[in-house]
Structure formats: C-alpha cells, structure tokens
Amino acid sequence: MxxxxxxxxxxxxxxxxxxxxxxxxxxxxxxxxxxxxxxxxxxxxxxxxxxxxxxxxxxxxxxxxxxxxxxxxxxxxxxxxxxxxxxxxxxxxxxxxxxxxxxxxxxxxWVCERPARLLPGARQYLADERARDVDMLVIRENSEGEYVAQGGRLRPGSEDEVATQMEVFTRRATNRIIRHGFEQARSRARARQESGQTRQFKTLDGRTCESQVCIITKRNALRYWGDMYTEAFAEIATEYPDVATHHELVDAACMKFVQCPWAFDVVVASNLQGDILTDLAAVLSGGMGVxxxxxxxxxxxxxxxxxxxxxxxxxxxxxxxxxxxxxxxxxxxxxxxxxxxxxxxxxxxxxxxxxxxxxxxxxxxxxxxxxxxxxxxxxxxxxx
Missing domain, CATH: 3.40.718.10 (Isopropylmalate Dehydrogenase)
Known part of the structure; x- marks a missing residue:
C-alpha cells in the first residue's frame, strides 16, 4: 500500500x-x-x-x-x-x-522547470506561423549563482555608497543541473516517439538527433563561471551522444527566443539568466496566465x-x-x-x-x- x-x-x-x-x-x-x-x-x-x-x-x-x-x-x-x-x-x-x-x-x-508549449487556444504573440510549434523546456539552476544573497552595502544613502553582490557557482551544482537537462531531453524524445511525433536537431558533426540541449551563459563577459559551465557541458555531453548540443550567450538567446523559438528543445541556464528566459518562454507559450x-x-x-x-x-x-x-x-x-x-x-x-x-x-x-x-x-x- x-x-x-x-x-x-x-x-x-x-x-x-x-x-x-x-x-x-x-x-x-x-x-x-x-x-x-x-x-x-x-x-x-x-x-x-x-x-x-x-x-x-x-x-x-x-x-x-x-x-x-x-x-x-x-x-x-x-x-x-x-x-x-x-x-x-x-x-x-x-x-x-x-x-x-x-x-x-x-x-x-535545485531545479526550476518551466515548460513552454503553445497549446490550442493560448494567445500566440509571435506572428510567424512556425511559432505554433514552440515546445521547449527551460531548466533554471535554482540553488546558487546570482541569487546566493552574498554581498552588502557600505555607507548606504551617501554619495560614496558601495553595493556589492556576489555570484557563486560550484562544479557540483553545475554538473547536476546540466546532467538533468540531458536526462530531460532524452525523456522528451521518448515521449515524442511514443506519441508518433518527431523533431530533428543537427549536431556539430552533421548527425541528426531527436533531442537537443542548449546551454546558456555570458562567457564572453562573465568569464569564470561561463567557462566552467562550458567545460562541464562539453564533458557531460560525451555521455549523451544521442542528444544534440548547442550554446548561446544569454543576449543572443533572448533574441532567438523571439526570432525562432521552435529551434529550441531543452534550455539550461543559471539562476538569474534562467529567471529572465523562463518569463520570456512563458510569453511564447501564451503568457503568464497559462x-x-x-x-x-x-x-x-x-x-x-x-x-x-x-x-x-x-x-x-x-x-x-x-x-x-x-x-x-x-x-x-x-x-x-x-x-x-x-x-x-x-x-x-x-x-x-x-x-x-x-x-x-x-x-x-x-x-x-x-x-x-x-x-x-x-x-x-x-x-x-
């Protein structure tokens, strides 16, 4: 029982x-x-x-x-x-x-999951008819990153005030959120197969896969955690040869969420960047109300x-x-x-x-x- x-x-x-x-x-x-x-x-x-x-x-x-x-x-x-x-x-x-x-x-x-799928009846904000095919899962690292509440304010209210806000990233949390993304990509591919649906994503070497994980960073400006995310992503991806991989900088990802959201499957992002992307993905699936x-x-x-x-x-x-x-x-x-x-x-x-x-x-x-x-x-x- x-x-x-x-x-x-x-x-x-x-x-x-x-x-x-x-x-x-x-x-x-x-x-x-x-x-x-x-x-x-x-x-x-x-x-x-x-x-x-x-x-x-x-x-x-x-x-x-x-x-x-x-x-x-x-x-x-x-x-x-x-x-x-x-x-x-x-x-x-x-x-x-x-x-x-x-x-x-x-x-x-440590995992925040927000699916973005445009269901019949939900408001379609993008004019492109291909937006009807939006079906992604945005996975946000929920335990650390930009939201660790480390920092403070020195001389508050004065002209010499200093505010510090620290970001903290660990390899352990990075590994587990990326691996979770790959597992969810596989799970989504199996579910599509069972329902008779197919999606195709290209790998860097030209192969075709039925699922994809896109990692989001700002590694060109936030170098240290961005490089760690990128390296961890590359290592873990070798365990999932059946899943296509992709990398986007967060500003480009925001643009492409609007420009071609149907190109994404599973998206993995840090706490703050994932927070922003999940709200944008919600609009793509009909708005916050759904x-x-x-x-x-x-x-x-x-x-x-x-x-x-x-x-x-x-x-x-x-x-x-x-x-x-x-x-x-x-x-x-x-x-x-x-x-x-x-x-x-x-x-x-x-x-x-x-x-x-x-x-x-x-x-x-x-x-x-x-x-x-x-x-x-x-x-x-x-x-x-």
Whole structure:
C-alpha cells in the first residue's frame, strides 16, 4: 500500500488564494474519482497579511513545519498595498519574496522547470506561423549563482555608497543541473516517439538527433563561471551522444527566443539568466496566465518540492474574482505527476487535469471569464 502523499497549500498574497481555491476544488474531485491517497493542509503564510499581524511574512520555524510534506502548492507572493490605504503598508519585494528563496534553498530545490508549449487556444504573440510549434523546456539552476544573497552595502544613502553582490557557482551544482537537462531531453524524445511525433536537431558533426540541449551563459563577459559551465557541458555531453548540443550567450538567446523559438528543445541556464528566459518562454507559450512552474529536488524526496504558477500576485485585481486560474491548474497537474513518480491512479489524475484545462483553454480562447467560472468548467470536464 502506498504512503499518503501530503501537500502543504500556501495560497499567499493577492490573487493567490483565489486561484489556489480552484486548484483545491479540482484536487477534491480527483481524489474521489481516482481514489487517491492524498491529503493537504492550508497555511495562511507566507503572506502580506501574516506580516501585518506578526511582523514577518512567515513564522521562524516555517521550514520545519513544511519539511514533512511531499509537495508545496504556492499561490503567489508579493502585495505592496496601495499607499493611500491606511490599513496596508508598503512591503518591499525583497521581504515579501524572501520566503520563496528560503524554501528553494532550505529544501535544496535545485531545479526550476518551466515548460513552454503553445497549446490550442493560448494567445500566440509571435506572428510567424512556425511559432505554433514552440515546445521547449527551460531548466533554471535554482540553488546558487546570482541569487546566493552574498554581498552588502557600505555607507548606504551617501554619495560614496558601495553595493556589492556576489555570484557563486560550484562544479557540483553545475554538473547536476546540466546532467538533468540531458536526462530531460532524452525523456522528451521518448515521449515524442511514443506519441508518433518527431523533431530533428543537427549536431556539430552533421548527425541528426531527436533531442537537443542548449546551454546558456555570458562567457564572453562573465568569464569564470561561463567557462566552467562550458567545460562541464562539453564533458557531460560525451555521455549523451544521442542528444544534440548547442550554446548561446544569454543576449543572443533572448533574441532567438523571439526570432525562432521552435529551434529550441531543452534550455539550461543559471539562476538569474534562467529567471529572465523562463518569463520570456512563458510569453511564447501564451503568457503568464497559462504557464506552470515547479521547483524540484530530484535527488531527495524526503524534502518537499514546490509548485507555483509563473504569474505574480496581481494585487490590482485581487478579491474581484477576475484572476485566471489556468496556470495554477496546469501547475497542479505537474505536481500530481511529480507525486505519482510512476504510472498509476495519481498519474492518470494528473493527465486528466491537464487535459481538462487544455480543453477548456481551447474552447474558450480569448474570452474573459470569472475565476470560479473557469474552475467550474474544468471540474465539469473532470466529471465527464
């Protein structure tokens, strides 16, 4: 008998609680329909509201409370509040978003995966018809790099102020994120083969492969970590002769994401550069409102991985029932796939949720609907 999978639900700020509500409603239906051994607990932190009441965005022992869960489902963080409202006060992003980094690092969620696939019904921002074939996976190194919070400010506020921000890269983290990229490329190729689809990528020696990994750096200007990434990439690539390889500088990659995004398969980037590229990739797949995201620790499932949509907290529309929960529901489907680990009822539930959301997106392309209306429509499909 499989152990119960436990989810920590953290709705967060702004529209987070509204979109998470729809996700939980879908989980309720799926748990009953597929007889899933699944339970969840909701926490009212991290959030702006908790900060107002307690002076911090989450309790000091927050990570210890979350550690025994199998997954964290996060709605959104960040709510600066209108300065004209006396009951709310400005909360800097550096404070409101800090729990996100604490969870990623505390649970060593070293992989951030964001798929970018243009589904029927999603808005196509690029005029080129080939943009319909966008199907990439952007993998961001999530544990170090530019986001290690090393540095400081000397003489703040004065004309002589000095601010330092250190980047830290290790060979161990570099190797594991690059190898993960190659493994995902192979996995995606197998999935395409099983579904009768094919893609072709050229190797440097002229061979044709069915998958590709593109490494992103800025090695011409950020020499030291850029060279280490490049060297590690070349060494690990020898273990995967069936996968084509490519290298782009981050500025050129941004250009080519717009110019020819269909040329990419799996993209591996550092923390900051991956952060930028994943948002751009989300637009290529229809926008932030449809883009899922996950923060994973593939090596250690004794700690929870975290699942969040790519969109922000959108405080300007919070509480109005206008938020589109599509990205949150796609994210929930990816969470169920992660929890499933292999074929079975949990994976069937994940596929059912994904397909229901995709079908709803295709049917109602471009039409504005209320948050609960979309949730109702997806739940109706799940019951069919």
């Amino acid at each position: 499989t152990a119960t999978k436990r989810i920590a639900v953290t709705p967060g700020d702004g529209i987070g609680p509204e979109v998470v509500e729809q996700a939980v409603r879908c989980l309720d239906v799926l748990r009953e329909r597929y007889d899933l051994d699944l339970e969840w607990e909701t926490f009212d932190w991290p959030s702006h509201r908790w900060h107002q009441a307690h002076g911090d965005v989450m309790p000091a022992n927050a990570l210890e409370q979350l550690r025994d869960f199998d997954a964290i489902l996060l709605g959104a963080l960040g709510d600066p509040g209108p300065i004209t409202d006396p009951n709310r006060y400005l909360l800097p992003d550096s404070i409101s978003l800090a729990p996100l980094l604490q969870m990623r690092k505390g649970f060593d969620q 883009a899922p995201s996950c923060n994973l620790n593939p090596d250690d499932r004794s700690m929870p991985s975290m699942f969040e949509p790519t969109h922000g907290s959108a405080p300007d529309i919070a509480g109005q029932g206008l938020a589109d929960p599509t990205a949150m529901l796609f994210t929930t489907a990816r969470m169920l796939t992660w929890l499933a680990e292999e074929t079975g009822p949990m994976q069937e539930a994940a596929e059912a949720l994904h397909d229901a959301v995709a079908a709803d997106l295709a049917e109602h392309s471009g039409r504005r609907r209320k948050t609960r209306e979309i949730g109702d429509a997806v739940i109706t499909r799940l019951g069919q």
